[in-house]
Amino acid sequence: xxxxxxxxxxxxxxxxxxxxxxxxxxxxxxxxxxxxxxxxxxxxxxxxxxxxxxxxxxxxxxxxxxxxxxxxxxxxxxxxxxxxxxxxxxxxxxxxxxxxxxxxxxxxxxxxxxxxxxxxxxxxxxxxxxxxxxxxxxxxxxxxxxxxxxxxxxxxxxxxxxxxxxxxxxxxxxxxxxxxxxxxxxxxxxxxxxxxxxxxxxxxxxxxxxxxxxxxxxxxxxxxxxxxxxxxxxxxxxxxxxxxxxxxxxxxxxxxxxxxxxxxxxxxxxxxxxxxxxxxxxxxxxxxxxxxxxxxxxxxxxxxxxxxxxxxxxxxxxxxxxxxxxxxxxxxxxxxxxxxxxxxxxxxxxxxxxxxxxxxxxxxxxxxxxxxxxxxxxxxxxxxxxxxxxxx
Amino acid sequence: xxxxxxxxxxxxxxxxxxxxxxxxxxxxxxxxxxxxxxxxxxxxxxxxxxxxxxxxxxxxxxxxxxxxxxxxxxxx
Numbered sequence: 001x002x003x004x005x006x007x008x009x010x011x012x013x014x015x016x017x018x019x020x021x022x023x024x025x026x027x028x029x030x031x032x033x034x035x036x037x038x039x040x041x042x043x044x045x046x047x048x049x050x051x052x053x054x055x056x057x058x059x060x061x062x063x064x065x066x067x068x069x070x071x072x073x074x075x076x077x078x079x080x081x082x083x084x085x086x087x088x089x090x091x092x093x094x095x096x097x098x099x100x101x102x103x104x105x106x107x108x109x110x111x112x113x114x115x116x117x118x119x120x121x122x123x124x125x126x127x128x129x130x131x132x133x134x135x136x137x138x139x140x141x142x143x144x145x146x147x148x149x150x151x152x153x154x155x156x157x158x159x160x161x162x163x164x165x166x167x168x169x170x171x172x173x174x175x176x177x178x179x180x181x182x183x184x185x186x187x188x189x190x191x192x193x194x195x196x197x198x199x200x201x202x203x204x205x206x207x208x209x210x211x212x213x214x215x216x217x218x219x220x221x222x223x224x225x226x227x228x229x230x231x232x233x234x235x236x237x238x239x240x241x242x243x244x245x246x247x248x249x250x251x252x253x254x255x256x257x258x259x260x261x262x263x264x265x266x267x268x269x270x271x272x273x274x275x276x277x278x279x280x281x282x283x284x285x286x287x288x289x290x291x292x293x294x295x296x297x298x299x300x301x302x303x304x305x306x307x308x309x310x311x312x313x314x315x316x317x318x319x320x321x322x323x324x325x326x327x328x329x330x331x332x333x334x335x336x337x338x339x340x341x342x343x344x345x346x347x348x349x350x351x352x353x354x355x356x357x358x359x360x361x362x363x364x365x366x367x368x369x370x371x372x373x374x375x376x377x378x379x380x381x382x383x384x385x386x387x388x389x390x391x392x
Numbered sequence: 393x394x395x396x397x398x399x400x401x402x403x404x405x406x407x408x409x410x411x412x413x414x415x416x417x418x419x420x421x422x423x424x425x426x427x428x429x430x431x432x433x434x435x436x437x438x439x440x441x442x443x444x445x446x447x448x449x450x451x452x453x454x455x456x457x458x459x460x461x462x463x464x465x466x467x468x
Binding site: 068071072141144145149153157158160161162164165166168169171172173174176178179182183186189190193196197200263266267270271273274275277278279280281282283284286 | 394411460462
């Protein structure tokens, strides 16, 4: 950052500090939405089969997410894993990208749709970089190989494994009280592994983003790990997010796709766990959200129960539009942030208003830990629907 | 653009085989314990079935430990 003749060194420092603070706050907000968005990945089947009570399920998921987040504190080398030209990424762009990702996470939550938080973050960053540096700043090949192909592969692999595993479970076991008990416990164990794995990958992501921004601003030496307070606040943010449950998404995944019984839930969670562990250790990264949704769908096919394809279709649409939608919001936010620090504050205000409007809309048809299992539908009531409902 | 098809195939194959194996082992264990309960109810000896059942579940427990080993970087 070059010193302006009109500005003293102190002023520049305080502006940098303000930018860094804004990025940290939005990164933590993103981490929170990441937590409640992905709570369902681990716990939806256990909540649906009542292997765990809703409150216990999210508490376990939250604790394991925090534990997972603090297990590994190796900082990612780049924010975007090569999807955009990292040398072009400024703290303002990270801020704009995070804003796009937060709004998209909230919007999909409103509709009860599981969508990948990493895709939302990458989308937001891509939009911010395109606005600033044009299409050349984006690596299209990496988008295909790291986002589009894994998104197509994940549901097929996890779904196939879950379908076979479910068929095997029903072939071998009998429908007795003792068997059901074993499957319920086994299901809780495999779901806990998914939560822990989620913490180690996603919990760390936000720490990495904050640390990279601190390094870029000169507050931290390059090549050093996250500060203890960054680990602490990022862990708390994802843990609180997970504990808050994201019940709308939990309902869609646990009740909306198909009816889930214990052996089937166990087969689905086991397939998800194995797919996540295999993908992170054999070098082909798959998105947790798409793995878990695919497993649940596959387990329904394996048990030959009715699968609600209309819900699956809506989810597929959400996956396809996640990246471009977050990119549009990220791009707009980046345009406004380009004005300077005032632009970032305007972004922040717009983000707050948007978030509040979405939360207010969600209140009209609230889904919580008490009614999560009552139906498979997540309604977004418009004003007319409410009056119709009142008239009926 | 480079796509690592070999890793992709490995992930797919390992996922299907390991997931099906673990679920089969636990299901087999549950089945064995069911049989043991039935024999006990009939007044017959069920020790071997109980042992088979719990060994299978123990085996699945080992798979969980291996999963933890993979997840926790401290072990690597």
